[in-house]
Amino acid sequence: MLTFMKILHLFGLMLGAGGGLGSMMVGIQAKRAGGPPPPALLALRKNFALAALIGVLLLWATGLWMWLVDYGGAWLGTAFAVKIAAAVLILAILVAARIAMARTAPGSPPPAFIQRLGPVSGLLSYIAVALAVIVFT
Numbered sequence: 001m002l003t004f005m006k007i008l009h010l011f012g013l014m015l016g017a018g019g020g021l022g023s024m025m026v027g028i029q030a031k032r033a034g035g036p037p038p039p040a041l042l043a044l045r046k047n048f049a050l051a052a053l054i055g056v057l058l059l060w061a062t063g064l065w066m067w068l069v070d071y072g073g074a075w076l077g078t079a080f081a082v083k084i085a086a087a088v089l090i091l092a093i094l095v096a097a098r099i100a101m102a103r104t105a106p107g108s109p110p111p112a113f114i115q116r117l118g119p120v121s122g123l124l125s126y127i128a129v130a131l132a133v134i135v136f137t
C-alpha cells in the first residue's frame with residue numbers, strides 16, 4: 001500500500017507542479033496582452049489553477065495516509081516537520097487564491113497579494129521536494 005500511495009503522491013506532485021507552472025505562464029502572457037486577456041487564456045488560467053489545487057490535495061491525502069498508516073504518525077524529524085509546514089503554506093496560498101479569484105470580476109487579474117504569493121508557493125514546493133528526498137533517503 002505504501003508503494004501505491006507513494007506513486008499517487010508523486011502523481012499529485014506532477015499535477016501540482018504542472019498546474020503551478022502553467023498558472024505562472026498564463027499570468028505572464030495575460031500581463032503581456034496589454035488589455036483584457038483573450039477568453040482562451042482566461043479559460044486556461046482556471047484549468048491550471050484547478051490542476052494545481054487537485055495536485056496539492058492529492059499530495060495531502062496520500063501524504064497523510066502514508067504518515068498515519070505506514071509511519072504510525074511518528075515524529076520523523078525536523079526536516080519532515082519543515083516539509084509539512086511548507087505544505088501547509090502551499091495549501092493556504094492556493095485556497096486564498098481560489099477565494100480571491102471567486103471574489104474578483106471575471107476576466108480581471110488576480111489581486112496583487114496573490115500575484116506576489118504565486119512565486120512563493122513555487123519556491124516552497126522546491127523546498128518541500130528537497131526536504132522529502134533528504135528525509136526519506
Ligand code: HEM
Pocket residue numbers: 002006009013056059060062063064066067071084086087090125128129132133134136137
Ligand atoms: C507540497 C506538498 C508536498 C510535496 C511537494 C511532497 C513531496 C514528496 C516527495 C518528492 C516524496 C518522495 C521522497 C523520496 O522518496 O525520496 C515524498 C514522500 C513522502 N511524503 Fe510528501 N510531499 C508533500 C506533502 C506531504 C504531506 C502533507 C505529507 C503528510 C502529512 C507527506 C508525507 C510524505 C511521506 C510519509 C513520504 C514518504 C513515503 C516513503 O516512505 O517513501 N507529504 N513527498
